[in-house]
Every structure is written in C-alpha cells, then in structure tokens.
Amino acid sequence: MLSNSQIQTWKEQGAVICQLPGHVAEPALEWLNSNFTLDQIDSSHLDFGTPDKEFEFPTFINALDDLVLCEPLIVAAQKLLGTADVRLIQADLWPKIGVAEGLPEAQANTDQRMHMDYGNNTVLHPQWDTPDVVAAIVYYDDIEETGGGTGYVSRRGVDDPVYQAPFVNMPGQAANPFFNDRATVESWFKKNNPRAYELRQQLYEREEVVQFKPATVLFYRHDLWHRGRPLVAGKLRRVHNLAWKRADARGVCHWNEGFARKSYYGKVESIIGRSTPLQRSVLDFPLPGDSYWSIERLRNVEARFAAHGLDVSEYLEKLDAKF
Ligand SMILES: O=C(O)CCC(=O)C(=O)O
Ligand SMILES: [Fe+2]
Incomplete structure (x- = not known):
C-alpha cells in the first residue's frame, strides 16, 4: 500500500495519504452505509470518539473489526515504524456532523486548534528521528459532499521553525490551558504568549487539507501539526482513528480499553x-x-x-x- 518514497515522506514530513484496497474497505463501507447514517446516529454527539465507546475495537461487528485488523494496514504500520513487532493502541469509529456557524464554544470540536496528538497518548515527548507511533485516519465519505478535510502542516526539514522541539506551543502543554476551539485558543495565545501566537499563525498559513474519498487513509505522526476542520452544515463524515506503536516503545499508552476485557462470550x-x-x-x-x-x-x-x-x-x- 505504501511505496518507499511514501514511507520516506511520512518519516521526513510527518504525513502521507493513500487509498485502502477496495476489497478491504468494501464490507465496512457497506455496513456503514446501511447502519451508520445521519438518521441512525445521535446527532447531538459532536465530540471526538463514539458515545459510550460503542465503536471502539472490538465492536463485534465483523466488517469493522476486520478492517481494523486488516493486513495492509498492519504491514504499512510495520514499514513506517521499521519493525515487525507493532501493537494496536487505538481504534475508534466516530461521526462528525457539520454545524451551522455560531458563537464558538471553547471546547467545540468543529473548527479545531492546531495540535499534535502525542499529548494524551504518551507520558513522554516524541523524538523526530525515532518515531514510536503511527496514527491513521480512514475516511468513509467524500470531501466533495461533506467537507471537513483534516488540515496538516508538512515538516520542511530539520530547520523548520515550526518543528523545533520541545513541542509545547499548544493547549494543554506546559501549563497552557486546554481548549479545543481554534478561535478560543488563538485569542488566548495572542494575549498570553505572543511568540507562540505568531508561530501558530504560520501553522494555519501553511495548512494543507486531506482530500478524501471513501477508503482514503491519512497516515500521520503523533508529532505532526494538524487539526479537524469544519464540515458542511448538516453533513456526516465517518472516520476510523487508528494508531499502532512499536512493541518496544516507552511511555506510549493504550487508548482503547484492554482488548481482552469483553472476553468470555466467544x-x-x-x-x-x-x-x-x-x-x-x-x-x-x-x-x-x-x-x-x-x-x-x-x-x-x-x-x-x-x-x-x-x-x-x-x-x-x-x-x-x-x-
Ligand atoms: O477530525 C479530524 O479531521 C481530526 C481530528 C483530530 O485531529 C483530533 O481529534 O485529534
Ligand atoms: Fe488530532
């Protein structure tokens, strides 16, 4: 699924986009299009993740569980991490619904702040040369219809000013308060940390947007600047968020509940x-x-x-x- 040059792109720039083989995605798409549509889901749930962890792996819906465990994704994670021994740490299917513009709420997920994902996935700090984790978003819809392409900022080599560690110029790090909403976050930085505000403005200027259709995969790193962007009002975007770590990674935590927890019923x-x-x-x-x-x-x-x-x-x- 990934060429050597795509693997290099992920390692150096932080993200790469590809397409899942049709035979892998088809059963999940069929299930979603019959069972996970706007009129079947709780439209008041606007945050990240499925309500009550319902669609975290294992869901016991074979089409979904088989996609999470499909070999092309595992092989891609092995190649990106440079090891045969990788562990699944996150798999969650969740809906995002477009809302009409209104006053921003500090924790709204609609128009996210630029961030990296390592913060709530590890107790340590990532090191660019030795990535421990590969994350993925699998998209099941078409951006032409739903909008809401994930925004991301490609790293431009070791001297890139927005990729100089430590990565703490974001909400929730180094005692910065945590808000999710872009407008709330940037007005806080403008007032309280103008240098970080300037750096963060560069991120928005450099933002690229994932152009997805059903079965598009964004592989990204937990030290990639990225964010969720608003959808077309009233539209539903369905995605799987997945992540794998090297088996020998230090500090990296399990996102889902323990996989053995729902045992005993076959x-x-x-x-x-x-x-x-x-x-x-x-x-x-x-x-x-x-x-x-x-x-x-x-x-x-x-x-x-x-x-x-x-x-x-x-x-x-x-x-x-x-x-
Ligand atoms: O919704 C998206 O496109 C990205 C979401 C995201 O980055 C997050 O919730 O951490
Ligand atoms: Fe994120």
Whole structure:
C-alpha cells in the first residue's frame, strides 16, 4: 500500500495519504452505509470518539473489526515504524456532523486548534528521528459532499521553525490551558504568549487539507501539526482513528480499553481464532518464532482458543525450528 518514497515522506514530513484496497474497505463501507447514517446516529454527539465507546475495537461487528485488523494496514504500520513487532493502541469509529456557524464554544470540536496528538497518548515527548507511533485516519465519505478535510502542516526539514522541539506551543502543554476551539485558543495565545501566537499563525498559513474519498487513509505522526476542520452544515463524515506503536516503545499508552476485557462470550475469542498470526500480533499475541513461545504455552493457548478456531501448527513449526 505504501511505496518507499511514501514511507520516506511520512518519516521526513510527518504525513502521507493513500487509498485502502477496495476489497478491504468494501464490507465496512457497506455496513456503514446501511447502519451508520445521519438518521441512525445521535446527532447531538459532536465530540471526538463514539458515545459510550460503542465503536471502539472490538465492536463485534465483523466488517469493522476486520478492517481494523486488516493486513495492509498492519504491514504499512510495520514499514513506517521499521519493525515487525507493532501493537494496536487505538481504534475508534466516530461521526462528525457539520454545524451551522455560531458563537464558538471553547471546547467545540468543529473548527479545531492546531495540535499534535502525542499529548494524551504518551507520558513522554516524541523524538523526530525515532518515531514510536503511527496514527491513521480512514475516511468513509467524500470531501466533495461533506467537507471537513483534516488540515496538516508538512515538516520542511530539520530547520523548520515550526518543528523545533520541545513541542509545547499548544493547549494543554506546559501549563497552557486546554481548549479545543481554534478561535478560543488563538485569542488566548495572542494575549498570553505572543511568540507562540505568531508561530501558530504560520501553522494555519501553511495548512494543507486531506482530500478524501471513501477508503482514503491519512497516515500521520503523533508529532505532526494538524487539526479537524469544519464540515458542511448538516453533513456526516465517518472516520476510523487508528494508531499502532512499536512493541518496544516507552511511555506510549493504550487508548482503547484492554482488548481482552469483553472476553468470555466467544466474541473476543473468535477474533483470536479467525485472525492470522500477523493480525493477532498487534493484540500482543506473539508472532510464530517469538522467544515467548514454548510447547507448554502453545498447548495452553490452544486449549483456551481451539474451540474458536485457533490453529497453533504454524507456531509449533517455528518453535521446532529453534531447536
Ligand atoms: O477530525 C479530524 O479531521 C481530526 C481530528 C483530530 O485531529 C483530533 O481529534 O485529534
Ligand atoms: Fe488530532
């Protein structure tokens, strides 16, 4: 899904846009177009994320869960992070609805402030040369109809003045108050930190906009300047926000609730059972050949999941290869 030059673009500039293969996106699109339309959703929910975490992975809607665990996305995350061992840390499907212009509310999500996402995903600070996380937005609608393309600012090399660490010139960092709304945030910076205000004005001037159609994917970094932009009033945009970390990343937190939490009813178990080893690995079920595995450990997970379709033969073969 990603060429070498696209991988380079992500590493150097912070973002790259591509298209999911049709056969991967089709079942999710069909499900969404029948079950997740304007008249079927709570139109009063205007914030990020699904209400009550309803569409956080695992949703037990196969078309959605299969998309989150599809191999092309995992392979892209592996390539971008430069490691075979990646973990899913976020997967949430959420609606954004266009609202008619009104007085801005400080925490409104409609016309977001420029920000980076690392702040509520890690207890540390990102380092540009060694990215730990790749985030993605999968779009299910057409910008021509809905508007609301994500805005982002490509990094222009190591000397780019807006990409000089530490990245604290944003709400919620270094004791700056947290507001979501652009107008509220920029009037605060203008008054309280004019230098940061000037820098942030450059971000808006340099903003590029993701032009999406159904199954477009924006891969971005948690240290990319970006923001959500207003939709056409009354229109619905549906997206999946996804993120993976390197298995050895320090400080990076899990966004979703623990994936095992809804076990016991056969649904989580069936995801383990029907997935491929690569798909399981993003849930921290070690890959075949991983030093974690022993005969005993394999027999135990087999006892737990064989009734749900887990076949451990590939893990056993790789285990034998070690001796
Ligand atoms: O809605 C979008 O296009 C981006 C949202 C975003 O960046 C966020 O909520 O952190
Ligand atoms: Fe964001």
